[in-house]
Amino acid sequence: MKVLIVDEMHESIVHMPEELGLEVDYFPNIAFEEVLEKVGDYEGLLIRSKFSINEEFLTHANKLKFIGRAGAGLDLIDLDACKKAGVDVFGANEANKVAVAEHLIGMILSLFHKVNQGNSEVKRGEWNREKNRGEELFGKTIGIIGFGNNGQATAERLAAFGCKILAFDKYKYGFGNHLIQEVSLQEIYEQADVVSLHIPLLSTTYQWVDDEFFNSFKKNIYFCNIARGEIVKLDALANALKSGKVKGACLDVLENEKLKTLTQEQKETFQFLSTQDNVILTPHVAGWSNESYVKINQVLKDKIRMWLEQNA
Template identity: 50%
Template sequence: MKILIADSMHPSLFNMLDEQGWDYSYHPKFIRDDIKRALPEYEGLIIRSKTYLDHELLSGAEKLKFIARAGAGLDLIDLDEAKERGIEVFHAGTGNRDAVAEHALGMLLSLFNNILKADREVRKGIWDREGNRGVELMGKTVGIIGYGNNGTATAKRLSGFGCRVLVYDKYRDNYGDAFAEEASVEQIMSEADILSLHIPLTKESRNWINRDFIERFSRPFFLLNLSRGEIVELDAVVNGLRSGKVRGACLDVLENEKLDKLTAAQQESFDYLRTSDNVVLTPHIGGWTHESYVRINEVLVKQIKDWYTFVSA
């Protein structure tokens, strides 16, 4: 089995592949055209976020049997196209769930306790205790939309802070557990103090969190997005912050993460967010830890191994 690795990967992957006796080629600098030219020679492709895997790219990959994405989201893979061609698709959803959950809590605690603002002030010689009085997480009601790997890991940690956790997942049934209770979106809008998003980017979820969605909340709330930036319209967040409907936001992802290529409207929204004291921004690093970098490889290789063992039996 020949595998093309077309993205930068943690070196731990290579030992794992060697242990299985699989042949692989590592080309982290490949661009889309390079991948398209090379794919016809390979049975497997391991990639992160290099390019969109669509009909145009996969049309000549007659030997390709699987795509393994070193991450959780699958929005850069045309799943219908892969299914039609009989290509298995693997992803490392469990590989970074702990990292995402810890990052979510870190962002939220930083926001609630004015840690970033206070740190900047103290470095400037400003000792303002009252102006940085915090908000406690204990006793808050958190609404989580998307109760998969990242959502469940986040709920587990929130429960340890004495939070009531309401969860909604349109793709699951009977998913309430010891850490969260099943709820509707309407109940979350009615009762949540905090909304945390852990959903994939789909046609349905794109721009889902807009001005209308935010206004339907019965009271001001805090917003966390550690899923995909295109799910949340930033101008709606800015509008909510200005009106007070959004009390604060923790955004690990943005609708356009190429900050040097923002539209005029996106730039206006971003300028407001980056200067706001009740916004915490990070550069899509929610699952980006040293531990998860290795764990993602472990998860992917196990999936590939289990699949290969099955099809070879």
């Protein structure tokens, strides 16, 4: 069986499928047009985020049996088209959950204790102690929306900080324990001090976070998104920050991450967010640790192995 790899990944990705007896071709810099020319010769395809896979793409891949995504989330892959074509799809969602959780907690702590702000001021020769008085995470009520791999890993670590953890998942139940309370979304609206998104990008979650979402909270909240940027209408977040409904935000993702292609409205919103001391932005790197880079390959290898066993 031949496997085509079309994105740059940790070098171990070549050897791991080979250990399963597969023939691997690794083209990390291949252009999309070349992929269309080659993919028809392969039963397996490994991709990260170079391009989307849709029904038209699959017409060029008549032999394809499985697609593995080196990362969390499958929103770049048309799952219905793959099912129709008989192509199995799996991701490496488990691989970066530790990196995501640690990154998010680092962002929250930096926001609460004004680490970024204080760091910038001291480097400018300013020594403002009272202005940089922090707020403790201990005792806060955290609303986790989405309790998959990343949501669970984040919740468990925040519980260790002495936080009350409320978790809601539209598609799961029975996951509560002595650390985490399984609740309705309404209970998060009523009780949360901090809200963190851990949900996939679907047609039902696209721009789900809007003005109505923020106005549903009883308290003024801190808001975090390390899921997918398109879930949040950034102008709604900007409005909530201006009104004080959102006291601060941690964003690892944006609705348009190609900053050179922002519309005029997006530019204005981004300019506002980027000038706020109570907003921390990072470039979609929450799951991008040195360790997760390798773990992703290990998870893909295990899933390919299981797929081979099931389809032997």
